[in-house]
Amino acid sequence: MAQAPFTNDIKTLRFLAGEMTQGDLGDKVGVTRQTIAAIEQGKYSPSLEVAFRIAHVFGKPLEEVFRWQAD
């Protein structure tokens, strides 16, 4: 599968948030640990709602978590 045309800093943000696990983040967002892993690796593009929820958990605006990198 083609990688998503954007990168994300979820892994770093998790680390900075007290080494939060993928499972913990998944619980807060309402998705499985495997879905968080797939998003982190750029294998799955989350819906806008899940993207906002992730950003909300870290208290960051969306563009600080996800960055467009195509072109």
Add this chain to the structure above:
Amino acid sequence: MMSFREKIHWVAFLSLILGFGWYFMSYPWAVANTRGGMLTAVWMLIPTTIIFLVPMVAGTVWFTIRTPKEANLKEDEREKTIHLKGTHAAYYPLVLGIWANIFALINGLSYGWSVNILMATLVLAELIRVGSQLYLYRRGY
């Protein structure tokens, strides 16, 4: 590590192969074109269902006991998409199977063949559905 749903998909995939593998290997194909062939197919569905269901139920109970929290999680958006894509992929073998059945009936093959073609269609569609979902789980999406 695999999610609960992915593990259950593996159990379903292997149970299907086990149950219907036994059926298609054991079916007396020489009498398929007779009324007896049809009745044999219907009768053989009982042990086939048992062979399919026992590992399926046992596997589900086993993984539910081991990971009860995951077992109670609702499908998330990625899993729902995987679910839909798998079901979509299974549509094509179903259509092919129906056409094969129509062809068989037009050409005078009896109900024994018809039942077996329908069964093979269902099994193939299920294998493609579950198999493609397993592939998508591994790929990430």
